Amino acid sequence: MTTSGQPYEKGKSLRLLSTEDVENIRIQPGESKLIGFCGSATLALGIEGMLDLHSSDENRITSLYWNGPEDRVDNQFHVSSTDHEHFTVTASVPPEEGVLGDISVDVRSISES
Helix, strand or coil, X not given: CEEEXXXXXXXXXXXXXXXXXXXXXXXXXXXXXXXXXXXECCCCECEEEEEEEECCCCCEEEEEEEEECCCCXXXXXXXXXXXXXXXXXXXXXXXXXXXXXXXXXXXXXXXXX
């Protein structure tokens, strides 16, 4: 769920994503995926949203929350509700100020450790 900002996929050309597009993204073990979210300076909107990551059996692995305010101060990124019994989740730390930028999230099955 994106509260503000537009999800898009980076590639040879920029492709805006619908909520359904984001929900249908599948990332296989060993793969990575980059999804961007852009705000609007014209509308004075930053980016804010949350996303649940699910395993192939549809069980939730973790929840991600981000907030990159329009004024570019007090950026936030949180990982919560992680299934620690089956997965480890690590994320990079966003800058306190400026553009939220790229944040990497690494999910590993406990059985991989």
